[in-house]
Amino acid sequence: MVSIKIRMFHLRSVNRPPPHSPLPNSPINRYNKRLALTRAGIGAAILPPEVRKLALTFAVRNKDGHMGPRKFWYKYLPRLKYHNPAVDMEVSREGVSGGDATLAIEFDGGKTETIHVKHKHENQIARAVIELTKAKPVPTSEEDAEIIAQYELYKVRTEEQQVINERRRAERRAEKNAVGGIGKLA
Amino acid sequence: MRPRLRVPITLISALKISPAKPVLNFCRTYAAGPKGAGKKDDKKGKKKKKKGGGDFIQHDLGGALQFSLTEAMRYIRAMEVGRNPVTVKYDLAVRLRTPKTSPIIRNRIRLPTPVKTDKRVCVIAEGVHAEAARQAGAAIVGTEEVFEQIRNGKLDFELCIAHEDSLKALMATKLAKVLGPRGLMPSPKFGTVVKNTGAAIRDLVGKSDYKERMGVVRLAIGQLRFTEAQLAENIKTFISHLKKDIAALDNVTKSIHEVVLSSTHSSGFSLNGQIEPSGARESKQ
Numbered sequence: 001m002v003s004i005k006i007r008m009f010h011l012r013s014v015n016r017p018p019p020h021s022p023l024p025n026s027p028i029n030r031y032n033k034r035l036a037l038t039r040a041g042i043g044a045a046i047l048p049p050e051v052r053k054l055a056l057t058f059a060v061r062n063k064d065g066h067m068g069p070r071k072f073w074y075k076y077l078p079r080l081k082y083h084n085p086a087v088d089m090e091v092s093r094e095g096v097s098g099g100d101a102t103l104a105i106e107f108d109g110g111k112t113e114t115i116h117v118k119h120k121h122e123n124q125i126a127r128a129v130i131e132l133t134k135a136k137p138v139p140t141s142e143e144d145a146e147i148i149a150q151y152e153l154y155k156v157r158t159e160e161q162q163v164i165n166e167r168r169r170a171e172r173r174a175e176k177n178a179v180g181g182i183g184k185l186a
Numbered sequence: 187m188r189p190r191l192r193v194p195i196t197l198i199s200a201l202k203i204s205p206a207k208p209v210l211n212f213c214r215t216y217a218a219g220p221k222g223a224g225k226k227d228d229k230k231g232k233k234k235k236k237k238g239g240g241d242f243i244q245h246d247l248g249g250a251l252q253f254s255l256t257e258a259m260r261y262i263r264a265m266e267v268g269r270n271p272v273t274v275k276y277d278l279a280v281r282l283r284t285p286k287t288s289p290i291i292r293n294r295i296r297l298p299t300p301v302k303t304d305k306r307v308c309v310i311a312e313g314v315h316a317e318a319a320r321q322a323g324a325a326i327v328g329t330e331e332v333f334e335q336i337r338n339g340k341l342d343f344e345l346c347i348a349h350e351d352s353l354k355a356l357m358a359t360k361l362a363k364v365l366g367p368r369g370l371m372p373s374p375k376f377g378t379v380v381k382n383t384g385a386a387i388r389d390l391v392g393k394s395d396y397k398e399r400m401g402v403v404r405l406a407i408g409q410l411r412f413t414e415a416q417l418a419e420n421i422k423t424f425i426s427h428l429k430k431d432i433a434a435l436d437n438v439t440k441s442i443h444e445v446v447l448s449s450t451h452s453s454g455f456s457l458n459g460q461i462e463p464s465g466a467r468e469s470k471q
Contacts, residue, residue, distance in 0.1 A: 001281055001402045001446065002454065004245035010453055011251055038264055056268065073268055082264035091268025 011035050036147035043076030043126045045135035046083050053088040053106040054080070054129075058117070061097035065119030069101045072122040080129075083138055105133060241285050242401035244443055252458035255421070256414055258447050263410070265452040271411035274450045275301060278407040278421060280428060281444040282398065288438045290398040291431045292376075298423055299416045300392045301406045306342060307387055308332060310356055310372070311349035324387055333359045341368065347386055348372035348379050369395070396428075403428060410449065418461050421445075 012035070056077070058069040073091050081089050101118040103125065113132060117125050130137065140148070253261075266274050282291075308326040326332055326343055333356070335342075346365060348356055353372065365371035372378040380386040396405045405424060408417045425442070432440045448454040 001279055001400075004247070004250055004444075004456075007446075007454055007456070008250055011455075035261065038261060077267045078264040081267040082260065085260055085263065089267050 036144040037151065038078055038082055040138070040140040040144040041079060041148060042123060043079040044083055044138040045080065045130050046138060047080070047087055047133050047135045050108040051087055051105060051133055052108060053090070055090045055092070055104040055106070057092050057094070058101040059095040059097050059099050060093050064098050066101055068120045068122050068125060069103070069117045072117070072125040075122055076126045103129065105129070239285065239287055241283065244283055247444060247456070250456055253455045254458060254460040254462055255418055256462055258455035258457060259414060259417065261455065262447070262449045262452045266410055266449055269410065269451065272409055274410040275406045276408040276410070276412070276417060277448050278405050278424065279446045279448070279454070280403045280442055281446070282401050282403065282440050283443045284401050284440045285438070289435055291403060291428070292397045293427070293431050294390070294393040294395055295424060295427045296393045297407070298419045299408065299412060301394060301408055303392050305344050305391045307391060308343035308346045309387070310346070312351070333361060336361050336364055341370070345390060346370040346372055346378065347390065350379060350381055353379055414461070
């Protein structure tokens with residue numbers, strides 16, 4: 001079982017990861033699983049009671065405008081689901097590549113509205129859903145806001161560090177080539 | 187930047203191992219024998235010291251976030267949004283307070299709402315018993331032809347049962363090497379060597395196995411489509427079953443330390459033993 005320190009960091013988010021944890025270098029999407037990020041942010045909204053179901057359809061491959069819908073699925077759909085547990089949410093990725101990408105919203109009485117989400121950014125899609133259904137955004141609590149701010153800071157820092165690391169690596173490579181490689185000692 | 191100075195690895199390890207002050211290092215010389223501490227002997231001594239008994243580490247749950255079942259399920263459903271509700275499984279991990287060297291728990295359980303009902307069963311039997319197995323819904327039945335299949339690497343089943351009379355033939359084939367590591371080798375200890383094949387299939391299909399590994403028992407406890415009540419019933423049954431297993435062991439003290447619910451793609455949620463956020467206690471601890 002994963003150590004409790006790491007698991008709690010995973011859920012709770014503290015300033016610094018526990019020492020020797022595998023988290024600092026892990027892909028950012030792992031941080032999406034933090035509870036505060038599931039609760040709050042873009043897409044945290046309560047849908048009106050007449051909404052029955054959301055059905056998102058897009059292809060497996062990103063190309064030809066299918067990246068937006070995919071990101072909408074893994075970034076914002078969990079938040080919508082968290083705040084609307086009773087609403088059915090389906091994702092189908094039948095086509096391998098290309099084709100149509102749609103988001104069908106089913107209301108009470110069989111009325112269905114469709115948003116075409118091909119070539120749209122995930123934020124655009126989230127905005128369209130909230131506008132179309134007249135969903136009420138959930139206000140972010142103070143603690144959650146703090147954690148989200150920390151997360152944003154973390155992202156910026158990682159990017160900066162990545163640039164620095166890349167530069168150092170390039171320097172080292174150049175130096176190594178100039179010397180002609182480090183041979184074996186002794 | 188200067189190129190870093192590199193010391194050959196052998197030299198570093200030699201530096202580490204050889205005692206800095208032999209006078210202070212009295213114990214080691216004593217342990218290694220009167221001839222003095224050679225390099226090799228030192229290494230061996232260190233390795234032996236590392237092996238230890240004792241208990242598995244128990245983390246303090248004081249500051250831990252714990253969830254009621256409904257809360258945990260709400261988060262898990264949000265994290266699993268848009269996935270197939272049948273293939274995604276809830277997974278329960280139970281951490282035990284237990285010594286490292288102790289008999290482990292291993293058993294089968296029939297959950298109130300089974301997670302998987304369509305197990306493919308392989309039966310090694312002949313004649314009447316083979317016919318009975320076929321009628322009970324076994325996928326693969328036979329002796330020689332089945333051995334041949336397994337030898338060719340075709341293991342298209344999740345449970346293997348052998349009839350008493352055919353067990354000798356199975357032993358002679360030395361297929362235990364193939365089946366054993368996969369947990370498929372029939373053995374009287376686990377109730378997979380039987381007299382009545384038909385009844386055994388009816389009994390074993392729909393049961394799930396669990397086993398203690400490194401002080402943790404894991405089990406697929408439900409599908410994503412299950413309701414709160416169904417999952418609660420499954421967890422309750424499993425925990426009480428596990429407690430009975432613990433009570434049946436001799437001379438060992440084991441107890442439940444932590445129960446964690448997770449799923450195929452979600453984080454793990456430590457359960458606090460309640461179903462509703464502030465409801466009645468579940469029979470967990």
